[in-house]
Amino acid sequence: MLKLRTRAAVTASVLILAVSACGGPTTGEVSDAPAAQQTLRFLTINMPRSLDPIHIDAQRILENGLAESLVIQRDDGTLAPGLATAWKAVEPTVWEFELRPGVTFWSGAPSDGTAIAASLDRHKAKNTRAKSVLADMTFSAPTPTTLRVTTTKPDPSVPFRLTTYGIHNAAEADRRGAAFNSDPDLTGFLKPTKFVPGETLVAEANPSYWNKPAAGKPGITKIEARLGTDPQARMLALRSGDAEAEFNVEIDQRLQYEKNKDKFTVHSPAPTTRNIWLNMAKVPALRDINVRKALDLAADRKGLIDGLNHGFAKPATGHFPAGLPYAIDAGTTTDQAAAAKLLDDAGWVVGADGVRTKDGQRLQFKILTYTVFQPLAIALQSQWKKIGVSTELTPVETTASNKMMLDGDFEIATYCSCGSATGDIPGQLRSFYRSGVVSNYGGYTNPQVDTLIDQLGTEFDQQKQHELAKQVQQLVHDDVALIYLYASTQWGAAYTNKVRGVDSNLSRRILPTMWVTG
Amino acid sequence: MLRYVLVRLATTVPVLWGISVVVFSLVRFIPGDPSHAILLSMVDPGADLSSLEQDLARLRADLGLDRPYLTQYADWLGNVLAGNLGTSLRSGDPVTDELWRRLPATLELAGAALVVMVVVAVPTGIVGAARHGAAADRLARMLALVGVSVPGFLLGLLLMYGFSVHLGWLPTSGHGTPAHLVLPAVTLGLGLAAGTSRLLRAGLLDALSQPYMVTAEAKGLPWRQMLLRHALRNALLPVLTNTGLIVGGLFGGAVIVETVFSWPGIGRYIVDAITGRDYPVIQAFVLAMSLMYGLVNLVVDIGYRFADPRVRVEGAEA
Numbered sequence: 001m002l003k004l005r006t007r008a009a010v011t012a013s014v015l016i017l018a019v020s021a022c023g024g025p026t027t028g029e030v031s032d033a034p035a036a037q038q039t040l041r042f043l044t045i046n047m048p049r050s051l052d053p054i055h056i057d058a059q060r061i062l063e064n065g066l067a068e069s070l071v072i073q074r075d076d077g078t079l080a081p082g083l084a085t086a087w088k089a090v091e092p093t094v095w096e097f098e099l100r101p102g103v104t105f106w107s108g109a110p111s112d113g114t115a116i117a118a119s120l121d122r123h124k125a126k127n128t129r130a131k132s133v134l135a136d137m138t139f140s141a142p143t144p145t146t147l148r149v150t151t152t153k154p155d156p157s158v159p160f161r162l163t164t165y166g167i168h169n170a171a172e173a174d175r176r177g178a179a180f181n182s183d184p185d186l187t188g189f190l191k192p193t194k195f196v197p198g199e200t201l202v203a204e205a206n207p208s209y210w211n212k213p214a215a216g217k218p219g220i221t222k223i224e225a226r227l228g229t230d231p232q233a234r235m236l237a238l239r240s241g242d243a244e245a246e247f248n249v250e251i252d253q254r255l256q257y258e259k260n261k262d263k264f265t266v267h268s269p270a271p272t273t274r275n276i277w278l279n280m281a282k283v284p285a286l287r288d289i290n291v292r293k294a295l296d297l298a299a300d301r302k303g304l305i306d307g308l309n310h311g312f313a314k315p316a317t318g319h320f321p322a323g324l325p326y327a328i329d330a331g332t333t334t335d336q337a338a339a340a341k342l343l344d345d346a347g348w349v350v351g352a353d354g355v356r357t358k359d360g361q362r363l364q365f366k367i368l369t370y371t372v373f374q375p376l377a378i379a380l381q382s383q384w385k386k387i388g389v390s391t392e393l394t395p396v397e398t399t400a401s402n403k404m405m406l407d408g409d410f411e412i413a414t415y416c417s418c419g420s421a422t423g424d425i426p427g428q429l430r431s432f433y434r435s436g437v438v439s440n441y442g443g444y445t446n447p448q449v450d451t452l453i454d455q456l457g458t459e460f461d462q463q464k465q466h467e468l469a470k471q472v473q474q475l476v477h478d479d480v481a482l483i484y485l486y487a488s489t490q491w492g493a494a495y496t497n498k499v500r501g502v503d504s505n506l507s508r509r510i511l512p513t514m515w516v517t518g
Numbered sequence: 519m520l521r522y523v524l525v526r527l528a529t530t531v532p533v534l535w536g537i538s539v540v541v542f543s544l545v546r547f548i549p550g551d552p553s554h555a556i557l558l559s560m561v562d563p564g565a566d567l568s569s570l571e572q573d574l575a576r577l578r579a580d581l582g583l584d585r586p587y588l589t590q591y592a593d594w595l596g597n598v599l600a601g602n603l604g605t606s607l608r609s610g611d612p613v614t615d616e617l618w619r620r621l622p623a624t625l626e627l628a629g630a631a632l633v634v635m636v637v638v639a640v641p642t643g644i645v646g647a648a649r650h651g652a653a654a655d656r657l658a659r660m661l662a663l664v665g666v667s668v669p670g671f672l673l674g675l676l677l678m679y680g681f682s683v684h685l686g687w688l689p690t691s692g693h694g695t696p697a698h699l700v701l702p703a704v705t706l707g708l709g710l711a712a713g714t715s716r717l718l719r720a721g722l723l724d725a726l727s728q729p730y731m732v733t734a735e736a737k738g739l740p741w742r743q744m745l746l747r748h749a750l751r752n753a754l755l756p757v758l759t760n761t762g763l764i765v766g767g768l769f770g771g772a773v774i775v776e777t778v779f780s781w782p783g784i785g786r787y788i789v790d791a792i793t794g795r796d797y798p799v800i801q802a803f804v805l806a807m808s809l810m811y812g813l814v815n816l817v818v819d820i821g822y823r824f825a826d827p828r829v830r831v832e833g834a835e836a
Contacts, residue, residue: 043691043780049608049609050609056556056608057608057609128556128557128573128577128580129557129573131573131576132569132572132573133566133569196782197609197611198609198790199693199780199782200782226691226692226780227780227782228691228780229777229778229780229786230671230675230777230778230780232675233674233675233678233690233691233778233779233780236675236678236679236682236683236690237682237690237691239683240678240682240683240686240689240690241686242682242689242690242691242692396549397550397793398793399549399550399554399555399793399794399795400548400549400550401550402550402554402555402558403549403550403551403554404549404550406554406570406571406574417567424566427566427568428566430566430568431566431567431568434568437568438567438568438570438571439567439568439570
């Protein structure tokens with residue numbers, strides 16, 4: 001017996017020693033790095049699966065500093081120069097972009113007008129997401145520093161539409177073939193040195209970059225990105241010193257970061273408006289404006305913000321989050337008594353079981369919900385019960401919800417298409433509220449709204465565009481096309497306080513002007 | 519024996535075919551399809567989706583998903599029989615290559631977890647049986663209960679907090695050095711060790727109460743020899759029977775552990791594939807796992823014949 005115990009103890013000791021020997025400090029790599037060799041290590045759930053910008057899963061390479069677009073969209077929806085320094089509509093159907101001179105691809109080939117036009121043509125032909133967006137555009141280069149974009153009809157959103165397409169050397173892509181997925185020819189300030197699709201990306205400074213930090217100024221010269229799928233594990237990586245940043249901060253982790261402000265900073269992109277979709281096309285009761293208004297009035301926004309969002313949200317004021325120049329201030333104040341009265345007046349009578357009925361029809365709905373929104377659906381279920389509305393949850397996973405929404409296979413849904421800051425105001429409003437558009441999931445229709453959206457789609461004057469956008473929002477708010485609950489941020493970016501130079505309006509973008517302190 | 523193995527292998531073929539039909543059909547019955555997953559997975563929340571319907575139709579055609587079900591199945595089965603498991607709808611890469619690329623990481627994790635399991639389960643099982651009812655036994659049972667009860671993701675996060683954040687000994691996630699392997703392997707191994715330890719303890723207690731142990735004791739055999747040579751050998755039989763389940767537990771548990779620790783193995787790959795409705799990947803994975811289970815069970819059955827003479831006798835009589 002004694003020997004057995006001794007062996008067990010020895011085994012345990014060996015295990016502990018082995019564990020200790022395998023480890024060693026994992027922190028301090030960056031703090032010891034001299035300014036000339038600065039490494040930023042970060043975790044994200046959006047690791048690229050290809051470095052070819054036309055690939056469906058390569059979007060993140062724009063934010064990682066590998067690829068560049070013509071125009072950059074900031075977090076607040078405004079546009080900033082990228083490889084184009086200026087742009088203007090010279091005719092209603094012709095836009096001209098002034099290109100940054102002297103930019104070269106990593107191979108040394110010039111990234112001029114002709115190369116950029118070829119790159120966008122390749123996106124148009126091969127990028128699954130670009131085929132519709134760029135279908136209407138023709139690209140040409142009248143001079144080496146000018147890109148001309150011609151559309152078949154007036155389109156004020158052309159610059160915005162070009163924010164997500166990484167410029168690449170299309171001729172080299174054709175030459176390299178499939179190898180371009182891991183060995184692309186781009187213009188970014190970082191060049192990949194190690195790439196495991198979907199897992200790891202190591203990239204180091206591009207010596208011929210057009211916008212290097214001035215001599216003597218610190219700047220990131222290397223990134224080590226890796227996949228981090230679990231939100232808590234990502235936060236623990238920052239706390240342990242395994243990484244300096246993560247780009248998908250969720251509410252629970254944000255709460256913990258905020259408690260340690262001396263160590264971490266969370267940058268939040270502009271919030272999005274969380275809303276509830278009502279399927280008016282399918283559910284007769286939801287065509288009754290009184291029912292929609294009652295559901296809107298009965299939603300306790302403060303309770304949802306405090307209970308589900310730990311206060312990291314604000315009551316919604318309309319489709320777009322408050323603070324944007326094209327947002328309205330028409331939020332709904334919770335009033336359950338008024339909600340109940342609306343239903344009373346509309347003839348919905350409370351039955352013995354507490355559920356209202358009218359002409360034999362029970363006021364009862366199914367709420368389609370998924371993963372992150374399930375707590376929201378449960379909270380609404382409880383709030384609406386108080387006014388005699390019965391609901392039943394239909395929880396599915398995200399992919400299933402996408403199809404069910406598109407098929408109109410829902411009654412009420414906690415689905416996030418959400419109003420958000422954008423450079424394409426007409427596009428976003430069209431997508432949500434234009435009659436007959438497939439992503440107008442609830443089948444909302446109002447001819448006046450349609451007219452305004454069409455007008456918005458051809459309006460180049462920004463002030464007038466904002467005014468039209470406000471009119472649309474007021475109408476859809478009055479119609480309760482959707483129920484706007486609160487504006488909150490999903491996927492904030494967290495940095496340890498060693499990281500400096502973060503642009504809070506490009507919070508998830510790795511910039512050459514960022515650096516890591518000792 | 520050879521005939522037995524050949525018969526067992528032959529019966530695996532119709533089973534695999536049945537599984538191929540079931541999995542090919544089931545993945546297509548689940549709501550949501552790859553084109554939705556691909557187009558909607560990374561769009562901004564307020565993106566203009568007004569052309570979504572046309573984009574989906576075009577993508578479905580590009581991916582060949584608009585073809586009749588039987589045509590799709592016949593094409594896929596033909597390719598599988600030719601050794602081609604298809605290409606990922608999302609990445610466009612050959613599924614076989616993707617699985618082979620990730621298999622070493624999963625095997626590395628599974629192997630290390632198996633070592634942890636054995637190192638933990640065998641001593642605690644033996645101590646529990648040898649010291650039946652004593653404090654050591656109660657402690658071992660309590661730890662086993664905790665091990666069975668605590669979900670893998672929670673145990674992983676707790677270990678990460680203790681060994682990475684608090685002590686700073688080990689990295690939180692990633693892959694490439696022995697240090698990266700420790701926490702995932704311990705997380706996966708401890709969960710499996712708990713059940714195995716209880717099984718072994720019960721088997722040992724049963725064996726120790728058998729008349730042949732009384733005989734051995736009467737003959738004056740040392741306690742250690744009685745325990746390790748006679749009782750343990752018999753107690754290992756139910757553990758051996760359980761090997762198929764343990765292998766299942768290893769790969770099932772790897773899905774969770776690989777997710778928490780960002781381990782680049784097959785488990786996480788299949789989770790992504792299911793979420794993204796990447797049909798060829800799901801089909802290939804299920805088929806490969808089915809084949810593996812079949813082979814593991816065959817090996818276990820053969821091993822059992824060697825370990826337990828009664829099985830051989832019954833087999834011979836049959």
